[in-house]
Amino acid sequence: MNEVFSIRRIFEGKWTQGAIPLVLLVALLLIIEIAAPGFLTGETLALLFANTAVLFILATGVTFAILLGGIDLSIQAVASLASVMLAQLLPALGFAAFPVAILSGLAFGLLSGIVHVKLRVPSFVATLATGGVVTGLALWVSNGRAITIEEAGREKTAWINATIFGLPMVVLISALIGIVSFLALRYTRFGRQATAVGAGEPAAWAAGINVDRTKIIAFAASGMLAAVAGVVLAARLSSGSPVLANQLLLPAIAAVIVGGTAITGGLGGVARTAVGALIISIVRIGMTFVGVNIFLENMVFGAVLIAAVAITIDRSKIAVIK
């Protein structure tokens, strides 16, 4: 145990300052550039960003929950439900299907937050439960099938797949979400309070912060962004399905942690998550490149998650590790 301790100490100073993820990202980019010259051109980079967009939006949402010291295990379910709702409602509602799908995410995020805060259920169980509720609803609404977005609906989702000034629309959407979230966390009262709650809940409470409200807002944001990710995913794939985003839960949480946001809360932010999401994305591309079997991807991400948690966690904050 002491060995791990000392390894942790080496990492602690640098990693927690957010330098290591960035160095790792640059190193990975350079490695790929050396292995396959021409990678660092505008076009491939735009493609990389486009492929990272959905993961980044999901990870940005869950950053809010993790920054508070909680976790949101319902994001993949909420995203899938949003994709189903979009595909289902586009023919009838037209463009109004977008806000409806996104608001469903907001509603379930609120539900998670309220269950977690008001009923005082630990967040991983509260969100596991709401995740189940949402998955059940998505299966029920869609009859357990994938719903294809037909030609008429595709006209209304085309703007998401469009390219503006040489940049895919999804990149602009995720950049906008990233910037708004970054500003919200850094410059608004909510952001400061969220960081304070994550850093030390009793102190934040004693300082007069409405801890409950801050937490509920964070979980609502997480749910809403998960729904946005689901909508974007549905538009890109031209289909909605109750299991559409199931494979994204682990990469999204891994992106947040690898970026340098500690699961103990109070440390980290959206900028780190952007770096983390790019790392995850590049590692995924790199694995295919090196010839790692695609089925092993989950295994690698699982191991990466454990390693990243072990390095970034602030053990002084947990009296008993359960």
Add this chain to the structure above:
Amino acid sequence: MTIDTEPLKSVSDIERTTLMTFLPGRIATMLGGRRWRRLAPVAVLVVLCILITIANPNFIELRNLVRLANSAAVPLTLAMGLTFIILMGSIDLSVEGTLSVAAMVVVLLAANDSNGNDYGWWAVLAAIASGTIMGLISGLVQTMLRIPSFMATLGMWFVGLGLSVYMLGGSAIRLNEASIRDLALHRFLGLPLAVWVAVGAFVLAAIIQYHTRLGRHILAIGGDEDVTKLSGVNVTRVRIAAFALAGFFFGIAGVLAAAQLGQSHAVIGDGRLFAAVTAVVVGGTALTGGEGGVVNTLIGVLIVTVLANGMILLGISPYIQQTVQGLMIIAAVALSLDRVRLKIVK
């Protein structure tokens, strides 16, 4: 096995001491406190059975009861393992990953339609061993790297899932070993052998919880880890052993699942974590640890299975099951948490 058997009494003594220090939940107190909370799951089960029978008398037909027992076999075995983890106040999210690894191992080592292996029942032993090893790794990761169990096991969940899908090559592989298939097909006293295996798992879990040092130590850790440590218990070792024990039960469940389906594929574990957590929590085992046990979980598994079965009998879409289970988790946890113990809920 009833709640009033002799060995259970000493355990309830331990529980009572923890409860004297910590007030039970507000709502539970309002409705009669401790006694109500212990009997609530049984009452829910009985009421559920009566209501479903009134709505559709086919429910109490022998054929349906056998079907009920059969579909309870895998969740019961899984929930036995999970109970020990939750009793410690931890959580094991790797249920689906470990189960799929065990199912993958048994299918690939016994006679199958993908490779030439034919190790018979050695495959079953290997599958249970691989489940135990997965649990052991979870325990080592959690205690040695000192990270919370939900993160350690979230990682192990996907490690297991990735490993089993990789080994299966992403396809479904059939299990051709007749003697293992007999677990699901052969009947003894009217019930499939898988049900008897699950009953065996329950008895084993009950013996471990109520009659071994490990069981007492797990309960003590859940009650108060610091005090347990000060009493000279090697908490790290107990934790690792508990995770390995859980992996052992998940391994058995993996074999049963493979035998029931006659094959193993990527999604063999889908939804199992959820059902297992629901069963444990609904049975009355507190997520804070130190309260509840395998008897509670037996009731919880029956509630979950009866409800699923009843919903099918009543013609309710099976898709909505997870929604109902999710709401049940929320309700059960909200009713059973000792909020006074939890100043900070994360």
